Amino acid sequence: MEQYIVVGRILSSWGVRGQIKVEPLTDDIKRFDKLKKVFIGTDDLPARYDVESVLYLKNAFVVLKLKNIDSPEQAEKFRGVYLKISREDAVKLPEGRYFICDIVGLRVFTESGEFLGKIVDVLPTGANDVYVVNGKAGNQILLPAIKEVVKQIDLENNKMIVRLMEGMA
DSSP states (O other), rough: OOOOEEEEEEEEEETTTTEEEEEEOOOOOOGGOOOOOEEEEEEESOOOEEEEEEETTTEEEEEEEEEEOOSHHHHTTTTTTTTEEEGGSOOOOOOOOHHHHHHOEEEETTTTTTEEEEEEEEEOOOSSEEEEEEEEEEHHHHHHSSTTTTEEETTTTTTEEEEEOOOOO
């Protein structure tokens, strides 16, 4: 499992004090209220920044003031970069719920053991997420994240067991 979890994407600088405007990539936008530190950069060498303040824009975006980023020019350097937190600071998920970063990369098998491919993306929809699987034959399989299809998720062994419905593969 990855050490860091993505919680947002930096869209731009905001204001004159070096704040950053963030697109939240989390189910609960208010989770930013509890953040004391964030990480920016690659997983190999992320830079830690302490959070000084949090502001919400139309309950759709978050504006963060990070310590030691004090000008629009400094903030602008982070445009398009993902904002991460350490796994230990992540919200505890209820049983049967998973972080997207833990789902992407899982090997997908049918109940009979046939390898279908690897999950390369998760698409949020109104009703349920959809797992995008790059199939072994170069095709793409879209799997709805519903209990009738997803039978088991085994993060320790990096695999998912599914029951394909008619027309899925």
